Amino acid sequence: NRRIVLASRPEGAPTDENFRLEETELPQPGEGEVLLRTVYLSLDPYMRGRMSDAPSYAEPVQLDEVMVGGTVSRVVKSCHADFAEGDWVLAYSGWQDYALSDGTGLTNLGANPEHPSYTLGVLGMPGFTAYMGLLDIGQPKAGETLVVAAATGPVGATVGQIGKIKGCRVVGVAGGPDKCRYGVEELGFDACIDHYADDFDEQLAAACPDGIDVYYENVGGKVLDAVLPLLNTFARIPVCGLVSQYNAESLPEGPDRMGLLMGQALVKRLKIQGFIIFDYQDRFGEFFPQMSEWVASGKVKYREEIVDGLEQAPQAFMGMLEGKNFGKLVVRVGDD
Ligand code: NDP
Missing domain, CATH: 3.40.50.720 (NAD(P)-binding Rossmann-like Domain)
Structure with a gap:
């Protein structure tokens, strides 16, 4: 299991030294838990804020902890009644191959979603x-x-x-x-x-x-x-x-x-x-059907820039803060 942790806090623009790639044991799910394998990791500008310990609306990532981030993941082992092995989920696993979850905050996307990565972007x-x-x-x-x-x-x-x-x-x-x-x-x-x-x-x-x-x-x-x-x-x-x-x-x-x-x-x-x-959590139900319809009918177009490999995440992230991405930046961490 590979994961990228926050090695140090950036001063100005982040650099390679602020991130560290580590290998850890594959975690095993307990009763009521699922083991998730990351397929897509979202990279977003707010992550720069999490690298800093300046006061903000959310807690910073602690040093030596996994960088946070939204993911589209697959359930590889389930000890949880609501999730079956093979299900796709929208999760918040962060910058790593595998993560455990007790189901809190997971959205089940079912066995065969049409565009799973869109839930990190235009539909998310x-x-x-x-x-x-x-x-x-x-x-x-x-x-x-x-x-x-x-x-x-x-x-x-x-x-x-x-x-x-x-x-x-x-x-x-x-x-x-x-x-x-x-x-x-x-x-x-x-x-x-x-x-x-x-x-x-x-x-x-x-x-x-x-x-x-x-x-x-x-x-x-x-x-x-x-x-x-x-x-x-x-x-x-x-x-x-x-x-x-x-x-x-x-x-x-x-x-x-x-x-x-x-x-x-x-x-x-x-x-x-x-x-x-x-602030708008309770209005997601108004957004999602409307945006799904606009995307399906072609009224709203959507472009992704998909980067291959977890190890590429720091470079891709640093590039985004300078405008090097063209479209929604997503890392393909693992195979479907
Ligand atoms: P983008 O994929 O659009 O990436 C950021 C873009 O910002 C870059 O690609 C670049 O585009 C542009 N940029 C970077 N530096 C400069 C600069 N100095 N001057 C002008 N443009 C610059 O990111 P998102 O669509 O994910 O996010 C867009 C904004 O929305 C961000 O500010 C993000 O923090 C914010 N956001 C806020 C949320 C909230 O809850 N308030 C939630 C989600 C996002 P270009 O090359 O075209 O200049």
Whole structure:
């Protein structure tokens, strides 16, 4: 049984030294337990927060403990009445080949799910985050302009496509020409602007001739800077993530712009609301059938980047924080 533990806490961007691959004995399930074998491991930006012991909404991973993470796993031995050997489950086994569970928090996906890995993405936590943040906080209306960054990732791509379904003008922001082309040609956005472009601010302004009514915040930093002057009166900003600053050790250099932000919030009556998807647990039943229908009918498209081998997880994770992933990042840990 291989597992990847947190060897040390990163200072700034994580490095190989922060992770350690270990071999351990295969655990054996007791009465009421199942032994799970990981097939797919989800890699998500929030894991950078778990590597740090700064106060947050969730406990940090302890040193020498397995890195946390959502998994799609198979039951290899069952001493639990609700699970049979061979069942697929959505679990939270973390970065390892095998894990024990007493069934708490497991979702049984049955013996033969169609796209098991989708439950880590568009049909799971990231898709649900996109859905609730946009619809509950963003309140998009037909004809309004919606801007979303990290626009080809599992959250951003889903936000933009729901925006189109709701009749918005959707402007994505993504890193590089390939991602931007995909945003327009495959995801159906009205425009998708490359944040690496020298004239990014001007291009964003040109793509939003009527201003911005909903800014779905995934990244912060220079994208937020470019968005701020374009916001319309009564604009909504669901604050979902700030990935550009997850590796930061201190506040950015330069003038303090808090006053500017608060001034805009006042004169434009902005609604800026952070949220964590746990807050919406009781509404999963509203999301899941709707999103399943959109995916099945092709109204919402979904792209995965699948990396082979547990040992590749640290590199793939570090790359994601710099935008090297193109689509939902998933590690194939073991065979079906
Ligand atoms: P993604 O797969 O979209 O990966 C993150 C992306 O962020 C990168 O691919 C990159 O895309 C972009 N990025 C990284 N650094 C920068 C930067 N400096 N400036 C602009 N863009 C940058 O991740 P997810 O879809 O899983 O997550 C998107 C956001 O949603 C994250 O902030 C995450 O923390 C948040 N989230 C929040 C939840 C909540 O409960 N509040 C739950 C789930 C996710 P590109 O190359 O296009 O720039």
